[in-house]
Amino acid sequence: MSLHIESTDEALEELKKQRTKTLAAAISVSVLGVALMGLLLYLVHIIAAIPEDPPMVAYATQEGDNPDIDTPEVTQTTQRPSSSSAAAQVKVIAAVASADVAVVNPDIDVEIPTEELSTGIDIGDGFGIGTGDGDGGGIPGIVSKRCDLNDRMKRITENGGTPQCEEAVVKSLRWLKKQQNKDGSWGGTPHNYKCSMTGLALLAYLAHCETPLSEEFGENVLKGISFLVDQGMKAPVLSLVPQRNEVSYDHAxxxxxxxxxxxxxxxxxxxxxxxxxxxxVKAVDRILDAQCPNGGWAYSYNNRINPNIDLSVTGWNVQALKAAEHGGVKPTKGEIRTALRKAAMYCRKNVMPDGKFSYKENGESPRSSLVGVGVLSLQMTGNGSDSAARKGLDWIKNNVKTLEWGKGSGTENVKSNLYMHYYCVQAAMNRGGDVWTSYNRAFRDAVLGGQKPDGSFSNNDTGYAECLSGKSKNIYRQCLATLMLETYYRFLPGTGEGTKNS
Incomplete structure (x- = not known):
């Protein structure tokens, strides 16, 4: 027997409507699913296409002798970039640029020094170019920490500084701004070491992330760079006194x-x-060409073995080569890394059993003032864990317990010799641990106490090159003191290998 259900017209019409609704719902779900899948694939594609923020990082003529250098105008539409915001943009027109360029300063984390750094004292990856993972690109990590006030203050306080350190640096940079000559240089009579004085002033500004983009100091920085570039285009060395022995300092x-x-x-x-x-490139080539066979550098850039090779000259040339390596400079006269290895060989010959370093190799004229030079040079050449560097660091830790501004006299005075302390502060910071803790206590308050209300530093200290006097000596003292206070954020401490705050 068959059972037939007889449907009325109304029932059929309702069934038809229900089927239509079901089909429409199914189509809607399918369309929505396809749309969601498409959106997901699009987001994946966009995320993959967005580049990661690159991590950003161990320095005199007569007035009116040279005509003013025409300095390109810097135009800014906002304040300079801050690493606290990846979207911060600054437009600048500098030198021969023909179009506005947006500059983005990304976020970056940098390790801080701890007692764990008591072993392994090589300057870390943050001092060199790249991210430390072999990519060879990006701005060195420590540089980003110079460029944002919050990051800078964090580094200062974590490393043993105070807010007064930042205030002192800004006051000093403002004082230096007033001392700049019309041609863009710093320094003056009597011996015209304007290139080295201009270099020191620029290092002080750059350490604080003052670039041609900077709102307050951008014009000063650009004019200073332009002065040195102009000199480099006119002469084989960066010096207005190439005939003097000290050209090897000036140029370096x-x-x-x-x-x-x-x-x-x-x-x-x-x-x-x-x-x-x-x-x-030309300047770095000159340094490479002037290196002596024993790895050091001599007065007048005489590249033969001669009595004028010394550790003091060598230290400045090592710093210049390290900065060149840091920036990815490609010289034509040799390899920077090879030259730094040779320099390390020379520096090892200058260490004494008690940790002092000698002015000339094999123990001739040992000096306390050169301990920091020897240690920092070894660190910058990748040999900070050498026994020679360890001896020097032990000497620093055991002998520099106090630093009194302006006390004592003579180049062997360990309290007030700023040349010595400029190097020792960096060497101690690179080591970290108890060496840095003790040295920081010694230098910080003494340097702060030596600053006058106008931002300058008092002149009753010792340890200056005999060839400097007058305006150049004032610039020299100002820049060394400023660079010392900028050590808190200028270089990575120790090896830079993921240390944590203890």
């Missing part, structure tokens, strides 16, 4: 500053300053 300090400026301009996409790279 100026090269150090230009290499650091080149790094900032290249890595922060600051439009090219005309001939900057050309002069940088």
């Amino acid at each position: 300090v100026a090269t150090y500053a230009l290499c650091e400026a080149y790094t900032f301009c290249k890595q922060m996409d600051i439009p090219s300053i005309s001939n900057l790279e050309r002069v940088v």
Whole structure:
């Protein structure tokens, strides 16, 4: 028997409507699913296409002798970039640039020094170019920490500084701003070491992340760079006194500053300053060509074994080469890494059994003032764990217990010799641990106490090159003291290998 259900017209019409609704719902769900899948794939594609923020990082003529250098105008539409905001943009027109360029300063984390750094004292990856993972790109990590006030203050306080350290640096930079000559240089009579004095001033500004983009100091920095570039285009060395023995200081300090400026301009996409790279390569070539067979450098850049080779000259040339390596400079006269290895060989020959370093190799004229030079040079060449460096660091820890501004006399006075302390502060910071803790206590308050209300530092200290006097000596003292206070955020401590705050 069959059972038939007879459907009325109304029932059929309702069934038809229900089927239509069901079909429409199914189609809607399918369309929505396809849309969601498409959106997901699009987001994956967008995320993959967005580049990661690159991590951003161990320095005199007669007035009116040279005509003023025409300095390109810097135009800013906002304040300079801050690493606290990846979207912060600054437009700048510098030198020969023909278009506005947006500059982004990304976030970055940097390790801090701890007692764990008591072993392994090589300067870490943050001092060199790249991210530390072999990619070879990006701005060195420590540089980003110079460029944001909050990050800078964090580094200062974590490393044993105080807010007064930042205040003192800003006051000093404002004082230096007033001392700049019309041609963009710093320094003056009697011996015209304007290139090295300009280099030191630029290093002080760059250490605080003052670049041609900076709102307050950008014009000063650009004019200073332009002065050195102009000199580099006109002469074989960065010096207005190439006939003097001290040209090997003048050129090295100026090269150090230009290499650091080149790094900032290249890595922060600051439009090219005309001939900057050309002069940088030329200047680094001159240093490489002047290195002596024993690995050191001599007065007058005489590259033969001679009595004028000394550790003091060598230290400045090592700093210049390290800055060049840091910035990825490609010289034509040799390899930077090879030259630094040779320099380390020379420095080892200057260490004494008690930890002092000698002015000349094999123990000739040992000096307390050169301990920091020897240790920092070994650290910058990748040999900070050598026994020679360890001896020097032990001497620093055991002998520099107090630093009194302006007390004592003579180049062997360990309290007030700023040349010595400029190097020792960096060497101690690179080591970290108890060496840095004790040294920080020694230098910080003494340097702060030596600053006058106008931002300058008092002149009753010792340890200056005999060839400096007058305006150049004042600039020299100012810059060394400022660079010491900027050590808190200028370089990575120790090895930079993921240490944690203890």
